[in-house]
Structure formats: C-alpha cells, structure tokens
Amino acid sequence: MPPRYMLARNYLVDGVGKNELGTLSFDELWRIHVQVTSGFRELLFELMENPRDRLVNGGTGSVSLLELKAEITRRLSNPCALCERKCMIDRRKRIGACRLDEKAYVHSAFLHMGEEAPLVPSGTIFYGGCNFTCVYCQNYDISQEYPRHGKPVTPRELASIQDLLAGKGARNINHVGGEPTPSAHIIVESMLYAHHRKPQLWNSNMYMTEELLEVLLDIIDIWLPDFKYGNNKCAFRLSGVQRYMDVVPRNIRKAAEIGDMIIRHLVLPGHLDCCTRRILEYIADKLPADRILVNIMGQYRPEHLVSRYPSRWRDIARRPRPEEIEEARRIASSLGLCWRPVS
Numbered sequence: 001m002p003p004r005y006m007l008a009r010n011y012l013v014d015g016v017g018k019n020e021l022g023t024l025s026f027d028e029l030w031r032i033h034v035q036v037t038s039g040f041r042e043l044l045f046e047l048m049e050n051p052r053d054r055l056v057n058g059g060t061g062s063v064s065l066l067e068l069k070a071e072i073t074r075r076l077s078n079p080c081a082l083c084e085r086k087c088m089i090d091r092r093k094r095i096g097a098c099r100l101d102e103k104a105y106v107h108s109a110f111l112h113m114g115e116e117a118p119l120v121p122s123g124t125i126f127y128g129g130c131n132f133t134c135v136y137c138q139n140y141d142i143s144q145e146y147p148r149h150g151k152p153v154t155p156r157e158l159a160s161i162q163d164l165l166a167g168k169g170a171r172n173i174n175h176v177g178g179e180p181t182p183s184a185h186i187i188v189e190s191m192l193y194a195h196h197r198k199p200q201l202w203n204s205n206m207y208m209t210e211e212l213l214e215v216l217l218d219i220i221d222i223w224l225p226d227f228k229y230g231n232n233k234c235a236f237r238l239s240g241v242q243r244y245m246d247v248v249p250r251n252i253r254k255a256a257e258i259g260d261m262i263i264r265h266l267v268l269p270g271h272l273d274c275c276t277r278r279i280l281e282y283i284a285d286k287l288p289a290d291r292i293l294v295n296i297m298g299q300y301r302p303e304h305l306v307s308r309y310p311s312r313w314r315d316i317a318r319r320p321r322p323e324e325i326e327e328a329r330r331i332a333s334s335l336g337l338c339w340r341p342v343s
C-alpha cells in the first residue's frame, strides 16, 4: 500500500480551483475537508483490508486533498492554533509558548537504530521546540534551551531530507523533536514535494488541536505517541500543560482508530499509581488494545531542571527502581497488553 500522503496527493477535490484555495475562508476550507475526508477514509479502510500498491484517484478537481490540508495547516499556524495551548499569535512577529517563530528548525536527521525494533532503521528528523515544558526533559537542549539553533528549512528542503533518508534505507520517516506539532505547517507542505514511498511517522506528545489531528489522520501512517500522565495534576506540575486528560487521550484514541500505533510510556519513579497504572488501564479499556503495541520505557533519569534543582522535584529526582519497572510490566501483562516485542 502506498504511504497515505501519496494517496492524499493523488486524491482530487471536486469543485475547487487551484487559484480559489487561498481565497476561501477557513470555515469553507474546513467544510470541504470534512466532506472529502469521509470519502478518502472509506478508501483508506478498504485499502487496509485489501492492500494494493497503486495510487487511486478521487474526484475531478484541480486541487488535491493534500494541497487542501497544506492550506488548512498553514492557516492553523497563523494565528497559531496548532496545539491546544492555542497561543493565537502571529508567529512571524512573536515567539509562541513552544519558543518557535514561524519556521521549522531541523537539529539533526539520520537513520536511528535506537527506536522500537519494528521501526528501525528509522529516518528520524529532530525538530527544535516543544509545547511542553517537562522539567525532566531528556532532550532539553533542542526542545527548550536552544530550539532555534537548528537549520531553518523550507518545505522543499524538508522533502529533500526525507527523500535522502529514504534513499539511505529508512523504513519510515519519523517526525520528532522536541515536538513536531509546532512545525506541522512546514511538515505537511513538505509532503507536496517528497518522492519517497515510506510511511510517515508522527512521534509526539499528542497535544495538537482537534483540527490539526484531523488533518494528520489521513497522511500519517504510523503513530508513536508519548502517553506520559494519568492525571492533570502531574501533567501540569511536571510538563506545564493544562487539561492533559481532556486532550491527549482524545487524540490518541482517534489516531488509534485509523492508524498503526506504538504507545510509549516512560515510567516515572513514584508515579506507578497516579500515572502508569491509569494509563495502562486506559489503553486496555478504551483503545483497540489488540492492535496496539506498548513500549514500557524504563530509562528515565533525572535531567534538565530536575538534575539542577532536585529538591524542587524530590519524587522524580532518582531513577526508577527495578521493582517499579517490573510492576509496570506486570500490570501491562495482567491487562493483556502487548509490550514485550517493543519494550
């Protein structure tokens, strides 16, 4: 089956001319998107049942579904509502809570051998900036301290990076950071110019708005969400985000309905009952758990602010004990979750 972004690029939208796209209001674009994606998703589900390696044409217009999505994402980025922080600022003039202006900054791009076994070698692109402010961030240099020190890329340059990684043998194109969400407008547009036939993978904290998620659902093949917290209090205290439990489970649930997924959960020391257990129970109860792999990650170490000021976050100022990781795995097994092949 071709990657979804190629299917969407080949799927034409009836009744919209190329020159018209920029003149339509956001509401008009969104109405067309809702209509077109319902037909496109039928096609996706059909292909998931009976995969075949050919592109299928949609309507008869001169604009593709992918072009429509690129226009919608561009509008979502200004005023910025790409993620649920909804800063609603003009990023050409101001920096958002993700510490980014309107550009996407690539800090590195290489074949990553350290991802989950089914994904490697993974053509990983690290974007600067993040909409979370995790006090223990293991990637804090690019996400929080120097997010704009990477190379600013145009959509065409980003497409070339993807093609290069695919040519080197990447099994997928892995958009990660930091966090890819604040760079979504550049990433989606880059897919108009890419040539590779590798699945697109979204490696994310899943705090995007519902609108951005709807855009991504049809063009992302594999989801690699971080499910960090089982309650809003821990999310706010450790990552500075509000309404975590309203947003992240909602987005993970929608993405799991339509795409392949490996959920990552980093076990935080002392958070087995408030976070780990609740997350694993949510996956077992609310998600299609028979189609999802769960990576129970035991490699937490105090980093960033926690390592500098351990007395302020005493609960997580240590590594998890081996028995905590064992307990997390025992809970996952007792719930029937599949974690062994990827943990």
Ligand code: SF4
Binding pocket: 080, 081, 082, 083, 084, 085, 086, 087, 088, 091, 095, 096, 097, 098, 099, 100, 130, 131, 181, 182
């Ligand atoms: S992506 Fe950045 S600027 Fe946009 S809403 Fe989120 S934090 Fe704010």
